[in-house]
Amino acid sequence: MKKVFIFTRLLYLILAVLSFYLLLISRSGEVYTVWQLLHPVFMPVFFVTTALLVAIILSSEAIECKLVFIIIHSIISHSFFAIIFPAGYIGFQQNALGITRRIFDNTSPHGWGGTVENIVIRIYNWFDGDNFQSVYSVISARIFSVDVFWSHLLQAPMLWGIFIPTITFMITKTLGGDEKIAALASLLGSAFPLLIFLGAISVPNSLGFIFFLGSLYFFLKYLTSPESKYTRLMLIFTFASFLSHFLTGFISLSFLLLAFSLKKYEAEKAGSPSSAKLLLFSFFILSTSILPFALVYHRIFSPTTTHFTMNKIYEYTTTELLGQFVLGEYLYYPPHVILIYIAGPLIAFIWVIYKLYTTRNQKTSSNNISVHTLFFFLGYLMLCIDYRILKIFMINVPFNEERIWIFRALISVPLVALAINDLPTFFRRTTSKIASLKPHLSFPTSFTNAKKSPKASTRPTLSLFLMMNVLTSVVLAGWITVSVYYAYPNYSPLQTTSYELEAVKYIDETTNKSYVVICDVWISFAGQMIVGDQNPRAYYFSEFDPLGVALFTKMKDDPSPEVMMEAMNYTNSVVAYFIMTKEEEFAFQTRLGEAEYNHIIQEAQQNNLQTYKTFSYGGEEKLRIFCHQLT
């Protein structure tokens, strides 16, 4: 092995370990955003690590080594929430952990919602993404003998970090990229802020995207390989994608239809080109309409009210409508952030159009590539149309429409790498047109075969090649670092704190009767993580439950045993707790301010409510639990 490779491997590993260490020492019990307490040296180290990794990818290092390094890098990029925050990113992933906890504790037989009386709803619940995601968290918790809290929090960063780069590598290779470019593609997933964010939170949708990308790889293999195993594999991955989340399931199904129709189109286009084109067009329309119609008919199983409407068009001004049509939600972002979010997909779109144009008449060896390119183009177009239908012509969509962009980002990653590979060739062609000005200027034809240039190449070519490699490393590392910076929110409410978790654990350990907790939505998340969602023995109101909100408001206004009795009657509990947390004045203050906190304590003491326990952080009281039980 070359000495230089030993040195770069060691250096990279040292930098990766240092990055993990810096993340670990940034962990805090009370924090708003990852940037608030992140060690100041981390981002420079991350940038250098990434630049070194790009340089390794562009070198002739063994492909296994490159992929292992990319996986390590990917895990680091997706671990910010899990490492810095005491309980991951606040919100839905904690709710998902609440459901997982119930399955882990065996208090939810037949899966979440698996015991409801209505058989149709029960079957619908079986296919709920929470059940499928819980399987992974629960099985890994049992086999590794760890608490489900950890297996759940680390699930997305680990699985995403390992499999998204691997599948992207395979897809890029199938699209015609060589190993170097495929490795570059597997790193470029970190240049898309949406992908970073979703790979950092353990929600069913994250898992769904992994299986969606897996299905995409097998669609490509199915299109050009005669082996029947790829048909079975793409079907099974589509099924897993559907089990993970209905959104990824329906998009996988749309891509499946596209793949079927494209294969038929390829087989029939020589015989009857017009009917083949018509078939392809019909299937494209069908594929595009699957998601909107699935959302509308979702109301059969779930109380959603998604429907088509023209109202939004009338509500927007012409400028707003155009802005929404072109940029969607990004319309309201600052220009530089828009650029970071759309740079990758835009490059991919331009490249795919360029490739379709340049390969339109090629029929022999590059036929596979043009089929794949056409498949990607149709998929990309389908996602763009679906997004606009959901954004402009539908209301009450049960998720943020921008989630469609994540599919677009996933299919853009390999295309961006291929575009980067073609960049020198493109420049060469462009410069050759002005060759009369500088006849000695000679670019390498691509990053991959530049080394194979004959020795006759002039010295300027070599220095240009070196300069381009260094420049590429720096530019790509900069792009990835900036994307990671914008992927993690810069403004957030106070995350679940260590003392909130301690309080919830303390109550559960010290109470052997059934109890109910009156609290705000933030404590409710902490409660769900530790005792499970809607646990009848240890009841925390769900964040959507208006009764829970009403009881908390009543306790804030008049902290009395009567309100706690009301909660106990509702849940048939024997003990009731009231938890409140104090937060310093801050732009995103979500807990109680100091004055209100002290006022409630005073009122509660006047009403003879017993303090059960107080919790402090940084030498200051931060949380107080009041208790009342049936006598």
Next chain:
Amino acid sequence: MEKAFRLKKVEELIVRDEKFLFTMISYFMILIISMNSIFSLSVALGIIASLIFFLINILFLGHTLFEKEIPFLRFMLGSLMLLLFLGIIGWAILIIHNLDIIRVTIALCVLAGLSSTMNRLKARREKQGPK
């Protein structure tokens, strides 16, 4: 080079699975995992036993489905398949009953049986040669 050659030998030895030796080891690891979950709760033992279990079954699946790929990619794609099968088997068992320690053990046994059978069928097809 020599190290890679040795690793390839180990892989070949495992996927040959003579007298079901590695299938048996895989089942033995499930036994250790289950005992560990029920009694001792040692994280280290759980991780070691699980890694051996995963390694054997990943190699089985990788060899069965992605033989033409280079060893590392075969391993990674085998892991992806293992993840997929584990999820679907676990999900089916969860829907039928629940995912307590016994049912997780059943899920792992089904997974081990499935990957071993697929590996066997592949080996048999290879022996019979192309039709």
